[in-house]
Amino acid sequence: MPRAANPKLRSVLARLRMSVSGRVEEGADLRCLSRWRIGGCASGLVEPATAAETRLVLAALAEASLPVLVVGDGSNLLFDDAGFDGVIVRIGPALSGFRREGRCVWAEAGIWVPRFVRELGRHGLSGLEHAIGIPGTLGGLIYMNGGSQRKGIGTNIVSVRGCDLRGNPFERSQAQCAFHYRGSSLQTDGLIVLEADLSFTKADPGAIRRDMIATLSERRRKFPKNLPNCGSVFLSDPAMYSIVGPPGAAIERAGLKGTRLGGAEISPIHANFIVNLGQATSNDVLGLVHLARTRVHDETGFWMDCEVRHVAPDGSIRPAHEAAAEAITTEAHAIELET
Ligand SMILES: Cc1cc2nc3c(=O)[nH]c(=O)nc-3n(C[C@H](O)[C@H](O)[C@H](O)COP(=O)(O)OP(=O)(O)OC[C@H]3O[C@@H](n4cnc5c(N)ncnc54)[C@H](O)[C@@H]3O)c2cc1C
16 A cells, blocks of 8 residues: 655655656555565655765755665565655665676675675685575675675675765775674664675685585575575574574474464474565564564573564664564464464
């Protein structure tokens, strides 16, 4: 259902249509912008086609005091069923530039990670093979310091360039980005990644390819692939890992694999994934997050925190377990256990 028209928003979008070559739309179905396929409507959607357009769009939206959320592929986002009362700025395929010079690479934030990693492999550049199966944009990966096999892309970053939410440019070195497990200063300072310089080691393209194929087949074997999901829901905490193992194992031992709430399910394939069976709502997912977190805490004494982020209707964004704690009205959902 489209959100009610907002005259201020309408006039800003009309102005942006004249200066932006990418998509500018009033109203957007958030289900199409999240890999969970969950969420209501946003008031507007802009897909800038260049870095300069992105800065211009953010400056115009800030000037009009309109709430903004910058997204990539939506592979780590849970939009609320009540939607988002603001404008989504999507850094997508139009910003997919890639250039290589020796062991150094420049790339734009919208490039799709599996494509980026394959491109590196073709050039015999090694270091990011672990990220081959991560279905997001480079900007989202850098912002989240994402990766797998306990690695993160921060290791390969030389510098990051972009802008703040008012469109003012910045440049940060790897040290200034302060990368840590699934986090960076880009998150704490609310900065938008538009491009990055990265560096890799030289290796045999055949060996890189074999490594990527092994990583992909391991992921295909372990992770659900046919139902919409946002990857691992909970972060792996090293202290918990050393005593009780990763979140998926802890949730499974708590007997929650296959637990359903409304249209959402703790995947019977991997318990750290929550899948959308077709009609899941954001509250269904938050209910399962809350259930898994409290049950694992009761059994192990560890609180698991979420990697997945919830977007509230006012645009505030935070780890989903924080939103779950507030959203839970236990009577609101009947939990149907499936074994
Ligand atoms: C099947 C599946 C498997 C996954 N496996 C992994 C995995 O192995 N390892 C892992 O780390 N992640 C994994 N993920 C999660 C996700 O793919 C990563 O977090 C990814 O890097 C997010 O990128 P995105 O473009 O989709 O970002 P989005 O989900 O769109 O956004 C995530 C956050 O990044 C911010 N953001 C996005 N783009 C930018 C930008 N250009 N500048 C500043 N902020 C930005 C958003 O505001 C939001 O806060 C998986 C997801 C799925 C669906």
